Amino acid sequence: MHFNSAFISFSFVTTSLLCLATASAAAAKVSADDVKRVQLFVRETPLTVNGKTIMMGSVVQADGTQGYSPNQADGMHVDVTNQLNVPTSIHWHGLSLPNSMDGVAFVTQEPIAPGKTFSYDFPLKETGTYWMHSHYALQEQYLVSAPMIIWSDAERAKADKQFVITLTDFSFTSPEAILQGLRNAPAMDMKTGSKPMPGMKEMPGMQGMPGMQAMPATNQPQVIAQQWDEANSRFVRTMVNAPIANTDVKYDALLANRRTVDDPDVMKVNPGDTVLLRIIAASCETDFFVDTGSLDAELLAVDGQPIQPLRGNFFQLAIAQRIDLRVTIPKAISNTTSSDGAVFPITMQGEGTTLTCGVVLTTGSTSDSAAKSALPKTAAMTTAALDNTQEMRLRATAPLATKKIDRTLPAVLSGTMDGYQWFINGIKYPTRDVLTVKFGERVEMVLTNKTPMGHPMHLHDGAFQVIEIDGKPISGAQRDTIEVPPHSIIKIAFDADNPGIWPFHCHIPYHADSGMCTMLKYEGVETPHWHPEEVSSEKLGL
Ligand SMILES: [Cu+2]
Numbered sequence: 001m002h003f004n005s006a007f008i009s010f011s012f013v014t015t016s017l018l019c020l021a022t023a024s025a026a027a028a029k030v031s032a033d034d035v036k037r038v039q040l041f042v043r044e045t046p047l048t049v050n051g052k053t054i055m056m057g058s059v060v061q062a063d064g065t066q067g068y069s070p071n072q073a074d075g076m077h078v079d080v081t082n083q084l085n086v087p088t089s090i091h092w093h094g095l096s097l098p099n100s101m102d103g104v105a106f107v108t109q110e111p112i113a114p115g116k117t118f119s120y121d122f123p124l125k126e127t128g129t130y131w132m133h134s135h136y137a138l139q140e141q142y143l144v145s146a147p148m149i150i151w152s153d154a155e156r157a158k159a160d161k162q163f164v165i166t167l168t169d170f171s172f173t174s175p176e177a178i179l180q181g182l183r184n185a186p187a188m189d190m191k192t193g194s195k196p197m198p199g200m201k202e203m204p205g206m207q208g209m210p211g212m213q214a215m216p217a218t219n220q221p222q223v224i225a226q227q228w229d230e231a232n233s234r235f236v237r238t239m240v241n242a243p244i245a246n247t248d249v250k251y252d253a254l255l256a257n258r259r260t261v262d263d264p265d266v267m268k269v270n271p272g273d274t275v276l277l278r279i280i281a282a283s284c285e286t287d288f289f290v291d292t293g294s295l296d297a298e299l300l301a302v303d304g305q306p307i308q309p310l311r312g313n314f315f316q317l318a319i320a321q322r323i324d325l326r327v328t329i330p331k332a333i334s335n336t337t338s339s340d341g342a343v344f345p346i347t348m349q350g351e352g353t354t355l356t357c358g359v360v361l362t363t364g365s366t367s368d369s370a371a372k373s374a375l376p377k378t379a380a381m382t383t384a385a386l387d388n389t390q391e392m393r394l395r396a397t398a399p400l401a402t403k404k405i406d407r408t409l410p411a412v413l414s415g416t417m418d419g420y421q422w423f424i425n426g427i428k429y430p431t432r433d434v435l436t437v438k439f440g441e442r443v444e445m446v447l448t449n450k451t452p453m454g455h456p457m458h459l460h461d462g463a464f465q466v467i468e469i470d471g472k473p474i475s476g477a478q479r480d481t482i483e484v485p486p487h488s489i490i491k492i493a494f495d496a497d498n499p500g501i502w503p504f505h506c507h508i509p510y511h512a513d514s515g516m517c518t519m520l521k522y523e524g525v526e527t528p529h530w531h532p533e534e535v536s537s538e539k540l541g542l
Contacts (some may be wrong), residue, residue: 035077038068042090042112042134042144043083049170049260057144059090059132066166066258067132067146072124075103079119080112085113086146089118091135093320094303094480096462097122099500099527104460105136107501107519108527125462127152128304129278129322131166138284138286141175142166143258147281150207150304158300159276159326163267165359167279167317167348169251169286176541177239178249179510183420185440193364224289224336224349225384226314228393235299235312235390237291245352245385246453246486249285249510254350254357261378265359268369269344272331275361276300277346280322281402287351287386287454287483295327295344295361303479305463307393316390317348318483319456320507327453341366345403351386354379369529386454387485388469394477400465400493406441411457411504413484413516414450420514422506428515430532435504437496438523444493449484456483456509459520460502464494481507497526513537 019255038061045058059067059080070076076097082088089111091103101122105111131229133145147164149155171178220241229240257265269275277297281288292313299310301324317323329344341364349356356379360371415422427433437443444467447457458481466476468491484490505517519530534538 005392011150021262032071036070036074038070038078039091040068041079041083042080042088047143047170047258049172049255052172054172057084057134057139057142059144059146067148069147069149069151071351072127072150072152072284075121075123077119077121079117081117082112082114082301084144085114087113087140088122088134088136088139089161090132090166091460092120092130092132092148093458094126094130094322094462095122096498098127099461099498099502099525102460102502103135105505107193107503107529109529111136124150126150126304127155128301128306129164129280129324130304131282131322133282135503138175138179138513140282140509141169141171141178141284142456143170143282143532149278150187158324159274161267161269161273162276162278163265163359165256165265165277165279165346165348166258167281167283167288167357168255169249169283169350170253170255171249171251175284175509179513179537181418182248182510183514185417185420221382223382223384224379225387226289226316226389228389229312233311234296235310235314237289237314239381240384242384244382245287247285247350248453249348249350251286251353251355254283254286254348254355254360256357260358260529261355261357261375262372264357264372264375266368267359267361269329269361271329271363273329275327275329277325277327278322279348280318281317281319283319283350284428285319286353287319287456287463288348289351289383290315290317290323290325291347292325292327293345293347293365295329295346297327300324300326302394302477303463303476303481306397307477308397311413316386316483318386318454318481320458320481321456321479321483322482327361329361343371345375347376349379350384351383354382385486386483388488388490391466391468391476391483391490392472392474394466395475396478399475399477400442400478400495403442403481403495405444405493407437407443408433408443409437409443409445409457410448411445411518412448412450413434413457413506415453415516420510422511422516424516424518427518429505429512429517430535432519432532434519434521436521436523439496439499442493442494443496444491447482447484447490447492449486449488454480454483454485455516456507457504458507459492459494459504461498461520464492467493468489496522501527501530
């Protein structure tokens, strides 16, 4: 057994000695024979998109199952073997765990070399919809990511049937070439990725684009957006005259469970079933609008954390976030497409594009081809940017206890298309000039987006609570990734109760690897694995 070499070698200094002792005790416990160990392999797997088959990354068990979904009570005991010919590391997105188990290359561990195995052992505090992904270079875009549902009796009882839907974005262009292209296009139009946009280079912080904002609404294109239908208390799809969302990578396809819109997953259900859809945005540069069509859905959880349920058929899902949607299949079905059954397409449209992907729920003996043809292959129009419509209405079922704020940390998000550089508080990672907290503090972070692009900001080590959106205080969702829409200001809060060096970054890898990343470092904590300079693009060959 080689499970805890990293555990032991990780050393806190001064204030964290107690924590180290606890970690060692926990490590000793997991050596018991009754521990269920699982082997996970990071390897290339064939993927067929638009008729072409290429090799992409994956995280699979020995039998080819994507990812791993443990019982909470069993804890996490996995040996990750790297079968790629490049280094990797695997991060357990959204989980609160010992810092040495966080899976971040050059921060909490050394990369896993080709052919080597790294063992991750930690108790599971959470249940629900999580995921795992590489935290090395741009490997998420190679699809080195997979679902991780953490089961308990309560999670199993949420519906008659449950399905996981993992969303990714796909390009035949390599991630390295995409990033090079972004860096070499100094005045790139953020909408098309190609047209020059005069004045962009003269706008450090990208606070500009005044032309877009000054344009009268009537001259703006009609785009899809989400709306709260006050009369019926539900989220719905709407059309508005608004700017098309800014995205800077144009993809060849969007995938749901690694399948294109032409060949979607077909999921069998029965009339009257409750069905829980656990939807994971494992995409790199694509936020989603999720359309449940004729099925009314209850939004039960975001990022694995329960919220006070909200209804609707149109939801927002930013990069790296998850939503749990529960739908009920009607008992008497009227929309039959054949004499035997009914089809219910669940459609995901990418933000700022007409590309879609999805799955189809079917009853009876509907043929797979009939079911597949029910999914719209493309959207009629593109979309606005994700906004705060949904986030503003989310309420945690278990908010943070009331406590005074001990420390306020600013996180100003800015960037420039000149060389494609992105910043937090004007600083570009790699740096050792990071955010610091003290153990025991209640911390508030103020996320200010100075750019015309949304940034899905992820803080490692479990959930934080959203406490204010654009000046309006709320007892918002507990979550691990918050979309900060263009020019928005969002406050989050958490208790600093788990010493370590925890990444805080935009979950768009092209932004994080171009500087929009920092660390939340507990005072007095060091790890021998934190080598910020090793993350530079040159060293990683990007
Ligand atoms: Cu970003």
